[in-house]
Amino acid sequence: DTAVSQTPKYLVTQMGNDKSIKCEQNLGHDTMYWYKQDSKKFLKIMFSYNNKELIINETVPNRFSPKSPDKAHLNLHINSLELGDSAVYFCASSQDWRWGYTFGSGTRLTVV
Amino acid sequence: GDSVTQMEGPVTLSEEAFLTINCTYTATGYPSLFWYVQYPGEGLQLLLKATKADDKGSNKGFEATYRKETTSFHLEKGSVQVSDSAVYFCALRNSGNTPLVFGKGTRLSVIA
Numbered sequence: 001d002t003a004v005s006q007t008p009k010y011l012v013t014q015m016g017n018d019k020s021i022k023c024e025q026n027l028g029h030d031t032m033y034w035y036k037q038d039s040k041k042f043l044k045i046m047f048s049y050n051n052k053e054l055i056i057n058e059t060v061p062n063r064f065s066p067k068s069p070d071k072a073h074l075n076l077h078i079n080s081l082e083l084g085d086s087a088v089y090f091c092a093s094s095q096d097w098r099w100g101y102t103f104g105s106g107t108r109l110t111v112v
Numbered sequence: 113g114d115s116v117t118q119m120e121g122p123v124t125l126s127e128e129a130f131l132t133i134n135c136t137y138t139a140t141g142y143p144s145l146f147w148y149v150q151y152p153g154e155g156l157q158l159l160l161k162a163t164k165a166d167d168k169g170s171n172k173g174f175e176a177t178y179r180k181e182t183t184s185f186h187l188e189k190g191s192v193q194v195s196d197s198a199v200y201f202c203a204l205r206n207s208g209n210t211p212l213v214f215g216k217g218t219r220l221s222v223i224a
Contacts, residue, residue, distance in 0.1 A: 033211060041199055045211040055209045090155060097205050098144045098163045101212055105155040
């Protein structure tokens with residue numbers, strides 16, 4: 001059983017399109033996250049939800065909109081995609097701040 | 113805010129060499145500290161953690177000790193293998209809903 005699963009694994013799309021990435025966790029964790037990893041492997045927090053409530057919203061363009069229909073799911077919708085959005089996006093979940101996160105395997109987004 | 117600094121890579125070692133990857137942090141309070149590993153094309157996996165001062169985390173021959181006096185959490189392994197080639201991330205997390213904060217990652221290449 002995959003603990004944190006993301007779909008799709010790869011996404012190639014044209015500039016200006018709108019796309020979504022889905023994330024689901026079966027660990028019963030209360031908190032879920034989206035991170036962006038750039039080409040230099042740097043990881044930056046984008047959003048965090050706790051029990052369906054947005055608790056962290058970093059300086060991310062408002063073209064990015066997270067949605068959490070329940071505490072097991074956190075989806076990421078991106079409008080009007082730009083070349084600079086190309087990156088690997090990781091979903092993660094956690095229960096207790098002392099124990100770190102469980103990460104999904106990532107979605108490689110390429111905007112052409 | 114909280115931050116993590118880890119040694120720049122890439123690090124190239126011969127098989128069976130000793131590994132040290134330095135990590136220092138800046139944080140208020142008493143954060144938990146983590147090492148994550150990212151193998152090529154994969155997501156991040158928790159390698160080890162320590163939740164309080166003087167704790168030693170260990171896993172798969174890797175270990176790191178939480179040193180509050182030097183604000184450090186250096187990763188060590190006595191004898192690396194080719195299969196250890198990956199990117200290693202040091203991270204910290206403070207209490208409450210604060211997100212995991214990552215260092216920039218250190219790429220390790222082990223050659224036979």
